Every structure is written in structure tokens, then in C-alpha cells.
Amino acid sequence: MEASEGDKGEVIIESYNHTKTPGRLFRAMVSAYLPSVLFTALLKLIYDVMQFISPLLLKLLIQFIEDKTEYSWRGMFYSVLMFILAMIQSLILHQYFQGCQLLGMRIRTSVTCLIYRKMLILSNTAKRLSTVGEIVNLMSVDAQRFMDLMTYVHTVWSGPLQIIVALYFLYMELGPSIFAGFGVMIVLIPINALIAKKTRDLQVKQMNLKDKRIKMMNEVLNGIKVLKLYAWEPSFEEQILDIRKKELKVLRTMAFLNAFVSFTWTTAPFLVSLVTFAVFLLSNTRNILDAEKAFVSLSLFNILRFPMSMLPQVISNIVQTSVSLNRLQKFLNSWELDEGAVIKEENGKYAVMIENGTFSWEKSCESSITLKRINICIPEGSLAAVVGPVGSGKSSFLSALLGEMEKIHGKVAVKGSLAYVPQQAWIQNLTLRENILFGKNFSEQEYSKVLQSCALQSDLEVLPAGDLTEIGEKKLPDVYDIATTIVVEPSRACDKGWKIYEVELRQYENTETD
Numbered sequence: 001m002e003a004s005e006g007d008k009g010e011v012i013i014e015s016y017n018h019t020k021t022p023g024r025l026f027r028a029m030v031s032a033y034l035p036s037v038l039f040t041a042l043l044k045l046i047y048d049v050m051q052f053i054s055p056l057l058l059k060l061l062i063q064f065i066e067d068k069t070e071y072s073w074r075g076m077f078y079s080v081l082m083f084i085l086a087m088i089q090s091l092i093l094h095q096y097f098q099g100c101q102l103l104g105m106r107i108r109t110s111v112t113c114l115i116y117r118k119m120l121i122l123s124n125t126a127k128r129l130s131t132v133g134e135i136v137n138l139m140s141v142d143a144q145r146f147m148d149l150m151t152y153v154h155t156v157w158s159g160p161l162q163i164i165v166a167l168y169f170l171y172m173e174l175g176p177s178i179f180a181g182f183g184v185m186i187v188l189i190p191i192n193a194l195i196a197k198k199t200r201d202l203q204v205k206q207m208n209l210k211d212k213r214i215k216m217m218n219e220v221l222n223g224i225k226v227l228k229l230y231a232w233e234p235s236f237e238e239q240i241l242d243i244r245k246k247e248l249k250v251l252r253t254m255a256f257l258n259a260f261v262s263f264t265w266t267t268a269p270f271l272v273s274l275v276t277f278a279v280f281l282l283s284n285t286r287n288i289l290d291a292e293k294a295f296v297s298l299s300l301f302n303i304l305r306f307p308m309s310m311l312p313q314v315i316s317n318i319v320q321t322s323v324s325l326n327r328l329q330k331f332l333n334s335w336e337l338d339e340g341a342v343i344k345e346e347n348g349k350y351a352v353m354i355e356n357g358t359f360s361w362e363k364s365c366e367s368s369i370t371l372k373r374i375n376i377c378i379p380e381g382s383l384a385a386v387v388g389p390v391g392s393g394k395s396s397f398l399s400a401l402l403g404e405m406e407k408i409h410g411k412v413a414v415k416g417s418l419a420y421v422p423q424q425a426w427i428q429n430l431t432l433r434e435n436i437l438f439g440k441n442f443s444e445q446e447y448s449k450v451l452q453s454c455a456l457q458s459d460l461e462v463l464p465a466g467d468l469t470e471i472g473e474k475k476l477p478d479v480y481d482i483a484t485t486i487v488v489e490p491s492r493a494c495d496k497g498w499k500i501y502e503v504e505l506r507q508y509e510n511t512e513t514d
Contacts, residue, residue, distance in 0.1 A: 043095055044096055054299065138328060160307070268309075357374040358371065360408055
């Protein structure tokens with residue numbers, strides 16, 4: 001099923017690339033999804049307007065009941081109108097929530113695509129500054145913040161609007177006594193602001209601890225064999241649990257603050273109505289709280305309950321999302337590999353050419369130069385082998401051709417497309433044929449041509465079921481090496497039909513030359 005244009009991550013990537021001002025990520029989101037935001041805002045506005053029609057109809061219905069001279073059809077008309085209004089409100093509300101949730105999922109997907117794309121072009125210096133734990137949190141936690149926020153994001157403007165309109169209608173019903181209840185809300189605002197600032201600081205601290213914990217967990221899992229060999233598990237377990245305890249302490253404090261804010265704003269409508277009714281009755285003995293004033297006022301107070309209870313939660317979500325936005329922006333501003341380091345010359349004289357090339361793994365660092373004054377010209381259709389001891393720079397040379405090293409000076413040019421066959425293949429738990437095809441549709445003619453070009457017929461005969469042998473790290477370990485290194489990666493590269501092939505042959509390295 002083909003995704004719609006709005007569901008594709010390229011939407012925000014294009015907007016992000018065309019935005020050059022500070023706060024690029026936020027501006028890119030606005031540019032990419034402004035129509036969807038405005039559409040959901042319109043639905044929310046219509047729903048809010050219809051909410052205040054209900055108390056007016058209720059007032060007319062109560063007046064009809066109290067007036068015995070009114071025609072009966074008028075009461076039936078008010079009742080049917082209230083029913084139809086409730087049905088329309090329900091439809092609009094569900095459409096609004098669907099639009100907000102869909103928008104949130106699109107933003108989360110787009111942000112994840114941005115992070116993944118950035119990971120592929122990060123410079124080597126930036127890779128050392130960005131830990132695995134941080135990147136995992138960016139893709140899982142920080143991207144999810146945007147989806148959580150979008151469900152109720154319109155409460156930021158809708159909440160104050162509902163409160164102001166509700167207070168206006170309450171003033172029409174109860175007069176100046178509603179300012180007593182309004183004073184209760186005013187007292188709660190600075191308390192909420194202080195707690196929001198404290199929550200933001202705790203959120204930053206919690207995310208830093210989480211990055212540190214996931215980084216250590218990743219290191220432990222990668223080196224679990226060494227840890228077990230030296231019996232270091234208790235030591236590392238204690239370190240991880242210590243970080244987790246600090247993280248839980250911060251989360252517990254945040255939970256207490258959020259619970260206090262939620263409790264305060266949940267009880268606020270009841271406090272406001274209690275104070276308002278009390279002042280209305282006690283301020284003037286001529287004030288009478290009849291059925292019309294009581295039910296209409298309670299209906300308006302009920303409308304006040306949602307914005308007053310959700311507003312602090314949305315503010316808290318905005319605070320958390322702003323922290324995530326800053327973290328994402330910092331990561332996306334990291335140094336990238338120079339896309340112009342390798343020039344594509346379709347009509348070039350040589351397939352590969354390097355003129356006076358000097359390369360380093362560090363960005364603009366003369367002291368860490370790995371390859372100096374490299375000059376090489378490889379004609380099209382030829383076979384070239386780079387031979388040398390371990391650590392002499394063979395892999396660095398191939399990385400320089402791929403543009404994954406920092407080019408200090410010189411020129412690198414390739415003719416046509418380029419395929420890279422690494423020392424260690426990425427193998428999926430599928431058959432050998434499916435790993436070679438790598439998602440491409442099977443064609444007997446092209447597939448046979450690839451096998452013949454790579455001279456793989458004899459290698460496939462070694463495997464139990466030929467190219468239908470299921471491979472993977474946990475399947476047939478005795479043939480795993482031959483399947484991954486000799487068969488899969490070279491044939492996978494050939495199957496794509498590139499012009500230039502870079503192959504690292506780890507198994508043929510002569511370790512004695514060290």
C-alpha cells in the first residue's frame with residue numbers, strides 16, 4: 001500500500017533542507033504540516049463554539065418549563081436541537097482527535113527519518129560526540145514526545161479562549177461574583193509556572209541520565225563475553241543500577257509535581273463554582289440562585305473543567321517537547337560528511353582517480369592525517385588490488401573513495417555508481433537467495449547472471465540446500481562465514497548493477513606482516 005505524500009518522511013526533510021534560519025527543525029515542521037494544523041484548529045474552533053450553544057439552549061428549555069403559557073412544540077424543538085447539536089459535536093470531536101493523532105504520527109515518523117538520515121552522513125568527529133544511547137533516545141523517546149503533544153496541542157489557545165468565553169457568560173448570569181472564582185484561578189497560574197520550570201530542569205536531567213544508562217547497557221551487551229570471562233558482571237550491574245536509581249529519583253519527583261498540578265487543576269472548577277456561588281448569595285440578599293442560574297452556571301463550569309484540567313498537562317508536555325526539540329536540533333546541527341568530497345564524473349577518463357589526496361578521520365585536523373599525497377588512476381574495466389599489512393590504511397583508502405573520510409585537500413573523482421562490499425556482511429535471518437536479492441524481485445535470468453559473474457556455483461554446492469539455505473547468526477554457524485563473506489555481499493552488490501565495486505577481503509589478510 002503506497003503511503004500518501006503527507007505520511008512520507010521526505011516531506012519534512014525537504015522543508016528542513018530549505019530552511020536555513022535558527023530553529024530549523026521547528027520551522028520545517030510548521031512549513032511541512034501547517035495545513036494539517038490549521039485544519040484541526042478549525043475543527044477545534046467549531047467544536048468549542050458549539051459547546052457554548054448548549055448552555056444557551058438549556059437556558060431556553062428551562063425558561064420554557066417555567067413558563068406555562070409557552071407552546072409545547074417549542075420545548076420539543078429545543079430538545080431535538082440539543083440532541084442534534086450533541087451528535088454533531090461528537091462527530092467533529094472524533095474527527096479532530098483522528099486528525100491530531102494522524103498528524104502526531106506523521107511528525108514522529110518524519111523526525112525519525114531526519115535522525116536516520118543524519119546518522120548516515122555524520123562526520124567521524126560527530127559520531128564520537130553522539131553516543132549510541134543518545135541516538136536511541138532521540139528516535140524512541142524524543143520523537144514520541146511530538147506525537148504525545150499533538151493530541152491536545154490546540155488546548156494552548158483553545159483553553160484560554162474557552163475560559164474567557166465561559167467567564168463572560170457566567171458574568172451575564174451571576175454578575176461580579178464570578179471574579180471571586182476567577183481570583184482562585186489567578187492564584188493557581190504562578191504556582192503552575194514555577195512547577196513547569198522545575199519540571200523542565202528535571203526533564204533535562206532525566207534524559208541525560210537515560211542517555212548514560214543506555215550507553216553503558218550497550219557497552220555491556222557488546223562486551224558480555226569479556227565481562228563473564230573476568231566475572232565483572234556485579235560491578236557493571238551496580239553501576240547501571242546506580243544510574244537507574246538516580247533516574248528513578250528524578251522521575252519520582254516529576255511524578256509528584258505532575259500529580260500536585262493535576263490535583264490542583266482538577267479541583268479548581270469545583271473550588272471556582274463553590275466560591276462563585278457563595279459570593280453571589282452572600283454579597284446581596286436579593287440574589288436568588290434559581291434553577292435557571294444554577295443549571296446554566298453548572299453547565300458553564302463543566303465546560304471550564306476540561307481546559308482548566310488539561311492546560312497544565314499540555315504546558316508540561318510543551319516543556320518536555322521543547323527539551324526534546326533542543327536535543328534533536330543539537331544533534332541535527334552536528335558536523336556532516338562533505339557531500340562534495342567525491343566528484344561524480346559520468347564522462348571521466350578514469351573509473352577512479354585521486355590527485356594529491358590527503359585524508360583524515362578527524363575534521364580539519366592536520367595532526368591526525370591518515371593518508372597523505374595519494375595519487376592513483378584506475379581505468380574503467382580494470383581490476384586493482386590494494387595490498388598491505390593490517391593497519392596500513394587499506395580500509396581507509398576505500399573509505400576515502402566512499403567519501404566517509406575528511407578530505408583535507410586534493411581531488412577524488414569516480415565515474416558512475418559505486419558499490420561497497422564490507423568485511424562483515426549484514427545478514428538477515430532469511431534464505432541465501434533472499435539475502436542476495438535484498439528485497440528486489442526475483443528474475444531467473446538476472447539472478448543466474450549474477451551467480452555466474454561472481455563464480456558462486458561451486459560455493460553454493462557446499463551449502464546444504466544451495467541458495468535456499470537459511471542463514472543467520474543463529475543458523476548453520478559452520479557455513480555462516482562462507483555464506484556471508486564469500487557469497488552474499490559480493491553477489492548482493494552485483495545484483496544492483498553498479499559500475500565500480502570496492503571489496504574488502506578480510507579472510508585473505510596476512511596477519512604475519514604486522
